[in-house]
Amino acid sequence: MCGLVGILDHALEGGRAGDEALLRRMTESLAHRGPDDSSIHQEAGVGLGHRRLSIIDRAGGQQPLANEDGRVITVFNGEIYNHAELRSTLEQRGHDFATRCDTEVIVHAWEEWGERCVEHFRGMFSLAVWDRNEQALFLARDRLGIKPLCYAELPDGRVLFASEIKALLACAEVPRDLDPRAIEDYFAYGYVPDPRSIFAAVRKLPPGHTLLLRRGEPMGPPRQYWDATFDSSSDRSLSAEQAGEALVAQLREAVDIRLEAEVPLGAFLSGGVDSSVVVALMSELSDRPVDACSIAFRDPHYDEAEHAGKVAGHLGLNHHIHKVDSERFDLIDELALLFDEPFADPSALPTYEVSRIARQHVTVALSGDGGDEVLAGYRRYRGYQREARLRGRLPDGLRRGLFGSLARWYPKADWAPKYLRGKATFQALAADPVAGYLRSVAVVDDDQRARLFSQRFQRELQGYHAAEVLRGHAAEAPTHDPLAFVQYLDLKTWLPGDILTKVDRASMAHGLEVRVPLLDHRFMEWAGRLPTDLKVRNQQGKWLLKRAFEDRLPHDVLYRTKQGFNMPIAEWFRGPLRQRLREAVLGKRLMDSGYFDASRLRTLVDEHQSGRSNHARPLWALLMLESFLRRCVEGAR
Template sequence: MCGIVGIFDIQGGRGIDRDLLGRMNQRQFHRGPDEGGVHTEPGLGFGHRRLSIIDLSSGQQPLFNRDKTVVVTYNGEIYNFQALRAELEALGHRFETHCDTEVIVYAWEAWGEACVERFRGMFAFGLWDRTRRTLFLARDRLGVKPLHYAVLPDGCLVFGSELKALLAHPGLPRRIDPQAVEDYFAYGYVPDPKTIYRDVYKLPPGHTLTLRRGGPVGAPVAYWDVPFAVRENLDEAQVRGELIERLREAVDIRRVADVPLGAFLSGGVDSSAVVAMMAGLSEQPVNTCSIAFGDPAYNESRYAAEVAGRYHTHHRVEQVDPEDFSLIDRLAGLYDEPYADSSALPTYRVCELARKEVVVALSGDGGDETWAGYRRYRFHGYEERVRALLPLGLRRPLFGTLGRWYPKADWAPKPLRAKATLEALARDSVEGYFHGVSLLSDVQRGRMFSPGFKRELQGYHAVEVLRGWAAKAPTRHPISLAQYLDLKTYLPGDILTKVDRASMAHALEVRVPLLDHPLVEWVSCLPPALKLRGTEGKFLFKQALEPYLSKNILYRPKMGFSIPLAAWFRGPLQAKLRAAVSGPALAGSGWFDMDYLKAMLDQHQSGIRDHSAGLWALLMYESFLRLDP
């Protein structure tokens, strides 16, 4: 795993400032502490920080083809590189290393832009072909690896793994994008392709960007999508067997490494499934790790210990200090833009723990999105049944009125907290799903933002992110559509971003077998009833795993990976939160109604309402504003 940067003169061959390129590269030292490399030529500069995983003695980057006409800087792993190498050798290409990087340059020579369709793995890379005068940027199908880029006012394009690399360039505009701020407070992250800055973009997952010197800067082009082409009349027993074989193979190809390898083991279904497959493939005990919390409501360590005991793993567990606040001020620097998933804190700690034993760790990320494991899919399905009974013209006034009058009862038992459901039923399908996943509701954001900020938005609403993806979706089934929206937004924008930054802060490579793209394609084409049946998410996945994991692991209530924010904000973080939310950074932006922010604080800290999610988002945004880019 690595960090990449580049500078490309779009219109000509001006000289590249090698010192500047080096500084951009060094901003990502944490991503690749083993080696660094820089290449410059007229109009082009590539930089690379290397975390050595395969072929430790060679494979330094930027890496060239034999005649030095093609050069690549690359972050990731291509798991089928050996098969591709054999195919390329049969076409006459000669290799000088045993690493997967060299496959990219010859795959480009053989297949051009279509080369990415051959790659199985996680990757982001920039490639320059001097003969074709072409720069080619690419990102893997699911967005496991990041890639940011911007076109500067001077006509150069810059790119990098993390925003901090681009921010090292003095010519990068730093204007905050109001639409990205609206998105952030709705979703808790800035969805692709936006970043917090108007002029900087994320290359979307499953997309490439091709620039020819002297030509225009076009739009990214999609090369892959999740099919959701449902196959009917399947034999469930056969599907269970095929699932295990596909899962085992996806895990197996991710075990290739010349450095110590292990796995995260939370005790949940997904990480436990990965460990079970690893144990069956390895002659040596699998290295596993987990973290424990003192509060039983957040502690899954005993379930992790059960799986570790069953498979005789070399298990390491550490208890997190229940008042470990030291990371809060560091999060903004890790993510470079506002990011409000508070599970970033324990994720950072479990990556820190894993790196003490291994350099590569397999994770169970992606199982909820692909197998419909989130409770919100079930609730969305219920709401869709009601929506089907009444037209929107009747539902909107009926449920809208009920939702406005129904009290916000954070204190009440869950069955009595009907306000959000009533509000969702007053909306169409996409609006309803958006309402369910929103960090702060439309009403809350409307009250939180100042009139000046609303003018800056010019009518923009964060639901447009989901509407855009829904218009492209290959399915109209309510559950499959919700999964598709999450695969395009929440998975890359929140889950994979969280793991990438937290792991790379410790120079730890994380591989995600449940997001193996052939496996994702296959699962997407299974009938929705095999994923969500009644109240049971991941239905067939859990059934297939019954020979490998106990029912105590498979069928217990989902806990998640969270921290006690509400209690923190009423206790040890009370003063810090008040200083941040009422401080000069938020007030000075002119984009917030400070009286409403004070009301949120007062209501939460008095126990009247639970505003912990919104207050955490404000705390993280305030930390971002105080960053020195």
């Protein structure tokens, strides 16, 4: 796992004065991603930089790496799991290899297949290939967006690209102006969805896309080379037993190809279904006990260590469990620097901690990320299915009028038991399917954002609404099945924007590589053909996965209520973070930003801290935005 950077100068035949120093600054800004080695390559108008975390062919895999004649050179972040198979194919076609590393496969695959080389890669990656003869720079990102890649085009004719935004900001000429639409997106989703970034001048290459830049030619749009597919009618002949056996075989192979490493390898174990499934398969494939890393919290309401311990004992794991303090408030500013953007998922705190602990024992860790998206584990999916059935039974006019009236009449009852909180459900039913789903995932819903944002900022948005992100993906959704439809929306937004960004930044902060077998694209393509009733049955999400592993894992681990990495932020804001919250949200930085209505900021803080309402989610988003503005924007200036 590594960090990459680069510069392409369209305007000059020779190197621009200062570009080598800039390239080195950009490369060193990503030292945390690759603590083992650092190197750059520079020629007329082109520079590539790389930080390396050595995993495979530690002696011979240095980057930037070139082909035999030096015409093609690459920098790469990630793992190509089928590199041995590709190497054999390419050798048969006359290509000579000098190393055993997966990086060298990339330059020869580019020679053989050009832009379509990525279609042959099975793995997680962001990469850049410079072809001197073609005067072409090729950028690519893996199918699911496990590894990040961003870029900026400058008015002076240069294009900069990097694994993280902070490397682009090493160039003083990259504008720091924030994108108003990204602010709207951030408060709706809790992150800034691809391809937008918080900075107007910086773009993220979307998952499953490539970008080809030719010297002296205008930049074209990214090209999509892969998309998730759903066809639940194709495998209806499979019985549940047959489907379960096939699922285990598919996952077993996806885990197996991710066990190659020349460094200590283990796994995250939360005690949930997905990480337990991954560790169970690792145990079957390993000839020694698997190193599994877990964290325990002092607050029992948020601690899953007991369940992780039960799995570890059942499988005979070498279990490393560390108790950590959930109140690591010093990490708030650290996370702002790691993410380069405001990021409002509080589970980034424990993800950072479990990565720190895991790195004390292993260099590579397998995780269970992606299981909920691929196999329909989220409770909101079942809720959306129910809403979709009800929408289909009522004419649109009647549905909007009936549920719109109920939503206006019904009080917002955050304090009440869940079965009495009907307002959000009525609002969702009154809305169209996309707007209704946005309500179910929004950090700050439409009504709250309308009150939170200043009139000046709302005019600046020029009518833009965060739902446009989902509507764009909904228009491309390859399915009409309600469950598959929202799975697709999550695969395009929530998964790369929140889950995978969180894991990448938190793990890379400690030089830890995380591999995600449940996001193997071949497994995903197989899972996309499963009938809906094998994913959700009897209101049980991930039904087939749980059934298939009943003989491998304890029943109460498989069927207990999903918990996840939750943090007691509502209590923090009334206790140990009380004063910090007031200083951040009501301080000069947010008050003078022009984004917010000052009276609404005061109301949110006062109502929450008095206990009258629970505004934990919007307040956490505001706290993280303030930290971002202070550390990343003002600090960069």
